[in-house]
Amino acid sequence: MRSARIRSLLLFLAAAPILAGCGRKITVPNPDAVASPGMVEEGIASWYGHPYHGRRTASGETYDMEKLTAAHRTLPFGTQVRVESLANHKSVEVRINDRGPSSMDRLIDLSRAAARRLDMIGPGTARVRLAVLTVLENARGNYYAVQVGAFQDKKRAERLRHDMEKQFGSAKLVAMAGKPILWRVLVGRISNMEAADELARRIRKESRDKAGTAFIVRLD
Numbered sequence: 068m069r070s071a072r073i074r075s076l077l078l079f080l081a082a083a084p085i086l087a088g089c090g091r092k093i094t095v096p097n098p099d100a101v102a103s104p105g106m107v108e109e110g111i112a113s114w115y116g117h118p119y120h121g122r123r124t125a126s127g128e129t130y131d132m133e134k135l136t137a138a139h140r141t142l143p144f145g146t147q148v149r150v151e152s153l154a155n156h157k158s159v160e161v162r163i164n165d166r167g168p169s170s171m172d173r174l175i176d177l178s179r180a181a182a183r184r185l186d187m188i189g190p191g192t193a194r195v196r197l198a199v200l201t202v203l204e205n206a207r208g209n210y211y212a213v214q215v216g217a218f219q220d221k222k223r224a225e226r227l228r229h230d231m232e233k234q235f236g237s238a239k240l241v242a243m244a245g246k247p248i249l250w251r252v253l254v255g256r257i258s259n260m261e262a263a264d265e266l267a268r269r270i271r272k273e274s275r276d277k278a279g280t281a282f283i284v285r286l287d
Contacts, residue, residue: 104200108197109195111195112175112185112187113176114177114182124166125244133179134178140168140283144163144287148161149198150175150185151198153193174195211260213254214254214282215231235254235269260283
């Protein structure tokens with residue numbers, strides 16, 4: 068058990084330079100449970116309002132920009148997190164009910180109400196510290212994939228999916244609700260966060276000409 072924990076920690080430390088290069092820092096107190104109370108991340112927060120207000124989120128809920136919610140790429144739906152602005156030290160507690168941001172250099176997308184609490188409506192973004200407070204028990208584990216692109220044109224998405232499948236073994240399209248619909252290209256189905264990070268690094272190294280970005284997302 069101890070050796071497994073040490074291996075997990077070493078894998079995490081090996082990934083740290085890449086995460087730091089994206090302006091993102093993660094502290095995991097328990098290497099065996101990445102999405103767990105006490106996990107801390109630092110990075111850039113953005114916020115979203117119109118035209119997403121009233122649309123369906125990735126969790127199936129209707130997005131209400133006046134509620135304290137947020138989008139995150141890997142935390143399970145229902146996770147409660149505290150988000151603190153590192154500029155003014157104001158904080159807000161939000162519930163994860165959507166997937167995003169689509170920009171690799173951003174950590175979390177806040178609702179307008181949450182962004183207002185941090186005084187970041189005007190600037191649009193802010194550097195923040197995110198601390199996980201609670202995670203639903205039945206949401207732990209699950210699977211991850213690597214997102215390599217998102218397109219309005221389904222044919223472009225399908226071409227990239229086909230290329231990724233030939234090179235990395237498995238890839239699929241997932242529709243993101245909206246007007247217009249965005250077609251996300253996801254590679255792999257992995258139960259281990261460290262293995263998913265290794266796949267993302269491999270894609271970034273070997274397919275820069277095809278995949279504009281490569282970041283880990285939770286498969287819901």
